[in-house]
Amino acid sequence: MNYSLIVQSTYNEIQIALFQDDTLLETVNESKKTASKNILLTLDALLKNHNLTINSIEYIGVNQGPAPFTTLRVLITTINGIAFAEKIPLIGLNGLEAMLAEHSNPHFPITLCLYNAFSSDAYYGIKSSEDTMETGWNNIDELLQRIKKEFGQPIRAIGSGCTFFQDNITKTLDNITIASPLPQFPSMEFLHTLAQELFTQGQTEEQITPLYLKKAI
Numbered sequence: 470m471n472y473s474l475i476v477q478s479t480y481n482e483i484q485i486a487l488f489q490d491d492t493l494l495e496t497v498n499e500s501k502k503t504a505s506k507n508i509l510l511t512l513d514a515l516l517k518n519h520n521l522t523i524n525s526i527e528y529i530g531v532n533q534g535p536a537p538f539t540t541l542r543v544l545i546t547t548i549n550g551i552a553f554a555e556k557i558p559l560i561g562l563n564g565l566e567a568m569l570a571e572h573s574n575p576h577f578p579i580t581l582c583l584y585n586a587f588s589s590d591a592y593y594g595i596k597s598s599e600d601t602m603e604t605g606w607n608n609i610d611e612l613l614q615r616i617k618k619e620f621g622q623p624i625r626a627i628g629s630g631c632t633f634f635q636d637n638i639t640k641t642l643d644n645i646t647i648a649s650p651l652p653q654f655p656s657m658e659f660l661h662t663l664a665q666e667l668f669t670q671g672q673t674e675e676q677i678t679p680l681y682l683k684k685a686i
Contacts, residue, residue: 472525473668474512475660476548477532477564478540479653480585480629483508486657487515491665494519496657501540508547523551528558528673530664532655533680535564535584535592535606541679549676558673560664563680565594565604567655567663568628572648578622581645583609583630586683591630595620606683609634613641620644629653 475486483504486496495518499511516522531548534541552559565582573580573596582594591609595616596602607615616624624645626638631647638645667673 471527472521473527473661473664474529475531475657475664476529476544477654477657477660478534478536478544480537483511483540483544484657485512485515486661487519487521488661491661493658493661501537504540505543508544512551523555523557526555526557528560528664528668530560530562530660530668531677532564532567532660533561533677535586535680535682538679538681541681545677545679552675558668559675559677560667560673561677561680562655562660562663563604564655565592566602567660568652569594569596569602570663571655571659572627572652574625574648576623577625577646579620579624581616581624581626582628583626583634584628585630585633590683591634592682593630594628604682609637610641613637617642627652 471490473488477484482498482500484496484498487494497511497515499507529548529552568582569580578598580596584592586592586606589609590606591612592606593612594604626645626647631651
């Protein structure tokens, strides 16, 4: 039996999922307010609940973001420390690309993923039906105006930023549908699928860095 961990930071919490081969055993959440002091305790409790130790883990897959600067940094710094001490391979995953891969819909030529980058900015990912993909950050209104000019086809919007920027979206775009129910972040199962494939291919790292896209101010 092979055990692995998948971790990601959202806007409210840190999520840690334990897998046995392809089976999700358990997911635990730690509030971003207490993550810096409790993440190791939370991880240890998860492993003990399944009679495991950190040495049982074959690899750790990490959503590298984008996500809020401080929480993402805490998560990745902690995971890098564990990986270094225990010689556990790491697999970094681009959260925007994972969202677009998991939640693109064949009925919509364009998929737009949005996250709040603060100060009226958005992290974004755009995927077309031809599988071209673009990621980055921009002022939300400038981004939506550009999308309005460049994409006349129906657009499906996903990501937690759709809720935050809903007024901007509906005011600017009339060819967009916000997915319902709204996928806010990649599922742990899909992140595991991506990480497992990369691990099988030997595409691992000793340390990873956060995907900020936008520098902290």
